[in-house]
Amino acid sequence: MVSADGRASDDTVAALGEFGLIRRMVADRTQPATTLLGPGDDAALVAAPDGRVVATTDVLVSGVHFRLDWSSPEQIGRKAVAVNLADLAAMGAVPTSVLVGLACPGDTSVPLLTELAEGMWAEASRARAGLVGGDVVRAEQLVVSVTALGDLGGRPPVTRAGARPGDILAVCGRLGWAAAGLAVLGRGFRSPVGVVNAQRAPEPPYAAGPAAAVAGATAMIDISDGLLADLGHLAEASGVGLDVRTERLRVDRKLVDVGSALGADPLHWVLTGGEDHALAATFPSFADLPEGWEQIGTVLLPDTGVTVDGSPYERSGGWEHWR
Template identity: 75%
Template sequence: MRSDTPEGAGTVADLGEFSLIQRLTVGRAQPPSTLLGPGDDAAVVVASDGRVVASTDVLVEGVHFRLDWSTPEQVGHKAVAVNLADVTAMGATPTAVLVGLACPPETTVELVDEITTGMWKEAGRARVGLVGGDIVSSQTLVISVTALGDLQGRAPVLRSGALVGDVVAVCGRLGWSAAGLAVLGRGFRSPVTVVNAHRAPEPPYAAGAQAAMSGATAMIDVSDGLLADLDHIAEASGVAIDVRTDLLEVHQRLVDVGTALGADPRHWVLTGGEDHALAATFPGPGAVPEGWVTIGTVWRGDGITVDGRPYEGPGGWQHWR
């Protein structure tokens, strides 16, 4: 907690809206893409391409995070990461985030401080500015982040561009967040590397632009599960996609956790969400850039198969189901 909290200002109600905003923003460094940061009616961000990629996600306490499972700093990290991953999945370079925070009046200033610290740190890792937002009163802690990105002259990579004969590749971790969630759900807090993958995902921010420059025909952020998200590409593109399990990496740490919990780690890799890896299609093996792993093929038809067969069970997360 910062040391400049006025005496008696233990909660956000004690400190007040405008003092809290000033506390969370003044003195923070901004990247060159931020021409005007917090403090005015709106921010001004560089958009040299003439187009702005924009995406918004909402995180609700008890649905997307639990403060008995994650530190406030990890929650802030996650809120920024999941939004920037969507911008990256369009082939854009992230430039800025705007944050909306709704919280009960009894929320401590220390809690908000720590959430914001996580946001600033992750924004720094992605080399983007946290350029503004809003704070309001609510009965539930809710964080809404809007992410902006710059295409830098490139065409956006859509879900609808996959072609028959393309190969499917991924960049980033798969199954780690689902394994971490399973560990937490059993009441454990270790292994820490697996649990932290759920608490604070690490999207490969540079990989989206890399894929776009390598000729990716379609791309998506793996937020709901690999099969579920590839199915979005298949449906939008009017194609079928087959995933080969012999090409999927199942890390030994996931194998160990699966053995301990009596779970199949391959299921986490295929259907687990919230790792925020990127999945994309490319016009042949030679187009797949360094750091990406080929895992399947685009075929004529529709839907998703695994090793040529329909996958038994849900392919990922869906709200209200």
């Protein structure tokens, strides 16, 4: 997008400039009542109805978390916000606001960035959160960093640490879809679109987090890296073992079909695939499960780790950076 004479062409961020870009990203937006001030000043002012603020952040890097030839800018924007709102849900919180850090090369096209912003606004407003501020800077590659704030509505947070032996283990949301989509895209295909879109932008069950909190969930986590990997964090924090029963896991027909087409094991995607941002939680009894939650296992005595049908899983339980 840089022309032969070295000057940036008109629709690049370098030509538009930092403040022109910010204007394009935030113009004409409606905000929820929790946004008291922002974006536009040195910092935003956000209402915290509960008196406490739940805060989380996740960074998405081009080539690591998404590819511009796999996803639309709108999908990348939605994903960057969704992964953060899922973390709020996993604490039992309702989102109030998001802040966006954006780094990109000077030759990045302005329509790409306005579409990315469109996706972030769309996902934030879907969850009734405001986009209250951010930052834009020059970098060698596209990086999107989102911080999200949430409200607990007077309830205690549901941490990773509260599971007790005898609790039941349950999930709400899809498992394995984004991993199947990643396998499809990685082999150069673009369909089936269901799993591919699940990889491009997750649809976490936001409302299931607060619902689980109200129902008395003892511990909760969102599945970002893989079911077994993330259950490992919950088990460790709670000082318990967790056993997953494969006969209780839903392996959706779509995953079976994609698995046969690619010669891959769909159950492995369900057990270890990240990025769908389903919620996993423990509850004192089956009767406590809110609508949409399905039991997948049980909480065992300390130091038994995470097992699948009573045995350790032989392969990696999920994504880990630098591994």
